[in-house]
Amino acid sequence: QVQLVESGGGLVQAGGSLRLSCAGSGPSFSNYAMAWFRQAPGKERDFVAGIGWSGRSTYYADSVKGRFTISKDNAKNTVYLQMNSLKLEDTAVYYCAAARNIPTITNGEYFDHWGQGTQVTVSS
DSSP, rough: OOOOOOEEEEEEEEOOOOEEEEEEEEETTTGGGGEEEEEOOTOEEEEEEEEESOOOOOEETTEEEEEEEEEEEETTEEEEEEEEEEGGGGGGGEEEEESOOOOOOOOGGOOEEOOEEEEEEOOO
């Protein structure tokens, strides 16, 4: 059973940076595709960024392209989300998710392992 634990959230001013981490445990974790999703109050959960199991392929929502970077360290069983130039609209609870052999990395319905979430709040 894969378990995921996010960390690194917090309060930051607009224009600032944060790095989220997602530590995974369980068998064959390095074989999992990983993604970050976020959910703001009163809104649906949205895809933010994803990375293939090898770390060679990355995917981003249009709203974060050029500002966020996802990376995967299989040796440490950890996925990162570097968030730069943060905006007020980036405020949300951020969740990491893991899955194997899925047709698309941008749809949360294909992910069967989720972390507990970490709050990111961007202030003006």
